[in-house]
Ligand SMILES: Nc1ncnc2c1ncn2[C@@H]1O[C@H](COP(=O)(O)OP(=O)(O)OP(=O)(O)O)[C@@H](O)[C@H]1O
């Protein structure tokens with residue numbers, strides 16, 4: 001395991017994304033796991049900002065993948081696998097995996113075989129009272145801060161000896 005920490009606020013989750021960005025390079029694959037509203041996009045936004053990603057990093061509702069050129073060099077490809085039913089559909093996107101930093105929300109089980117090295121990020125919402133569903137009329141951009149546990153695990157040779 002590379003990291004087991006808590007992001008107490010939206011800002012802290014973004015900062016964690018930036019921390020990941022500092023070690024990322026072309027060819028890297030990051031998989032984000034966690035329930036709806038866990039903070040996957042929030043983390044990707046911080047990651048993108050740190051890479052100097054052009055364009056808005058948001059939940060890609062109608063597109064499966066969005067490519068952001070970055071000032072850091074490699075494109076940031078942000079994939080939302082939520083609606084994918086089959087891992088081969090990821091293949092169909094024809095992404096330039098080797099030249100890009102690819103971040104896949106809901107990617108677990110969809111990226112097997114794509115790369116021998118994966119940075120797996122699990123975001124766990126706090127249990128207890130905070131787990132109650134938010135009211136329907138709550139502005140999605142106005143969700144109160146609530147701590148998230150973030151566990152980063154690396155698999156594959158790419159991550160040998162890499163520290164966050
Ligand atoms: N500690 C925290 N870390 C991250 N986000 C937080 C935290 N506390 C509150 N939030 C809020 O929770 C929401 C997380 O939404 P976000 O879109 O990032 O989740 P997601 O995991 O991408 O959801 P989805 O599965 O729908 O794509 C944001 O509104 C964010 O402001």
Ligand SMILES: [Mg+2]
Nearest residue numbers: 040041059105
């Ligand atoms: Mg999202």
